[in-house]
Amino acid sequence: MSQWGTLIPLILMFVVFYFFLIRPQQKRQKERTSMLNSLKKGDKVITIGGIHGKIVELTEDRVTLKVSENTRLVFERSAVNSVVSEDEPSSEENK
Template sequence: MFFISNAYAQSNPLESLGGGGFLGQYGFLILMFVAMYFLMIRPQQKRAKEQKAMMEALAKGDEVVTVGGVLGKITKISDQYLTLEISSGAEMLVQKNAVTMVLPKGTIKAL
């Protein structure tokens, strides 16, 4: 009976290094949220802002590319829709948010 010694719990090794405070426990988590903001959220907000500015700047006569890859010249504009001339005389009605890119003037010569 006298050969068994008492067992004591080991202390936390981070406490001996001084990392037992708030930053020691949650610092990595905070760092991950900051990195995610700068790598994912902020660039997405910037792209959305640029897309909105492009939509507001669309004007009659602009040459555009739609999501489906259709190239055309804007002939009519309303609040939600555009009418594109896709070949001589052929027109197509598309939603404004379907436009992905505005091309430089004179890009589409076959119209």
Template sequence: MQQGNILGTLLPLIVFFAIFYFLVIRPQQKQAKAHKEMLNALAKGDKLITNGGLKCTVVKPGEDFITVKLNDDVIVEIDRQFVAKKLDA
């Protein structure tokens, strides 16, 4: 009798955690993994958008910072963390 009561109490909690995992945690992990792979694959000439909304072109990818060109005259370094996405051709 006691065993059935514990199972009945824990079952909704287990189901809730499973739903939370598949709807929130797992997609977030997949997105973070894809973003990390995109950052590691950056090469010279790739066009990207920063978190600040700037559209730029990669001049030289580095370990922690990426040298980018905003226009013909402005070349800056940005931290890899601030790359939002890569623009496809």
């Protein structure tokens, strides 16, 4: 009976870790993968470095962003942090 007394706190601790740490992280990773797979030309994005741009070319592993009239930058697809929705004003519209 004392064996169960020592195992129950360990099991409860694992359950707490799973629901508060592991499961939310897996959900965020799945959402990020889905977002990266759904990128398309014309999307306005923000990179992990904070660069805002519009996708002008897209391959399986690279993204080319137009950041100004004459400037295009090439990034790994995984460097895209988020897609800017059309509801949010971009830096170009504020000028």
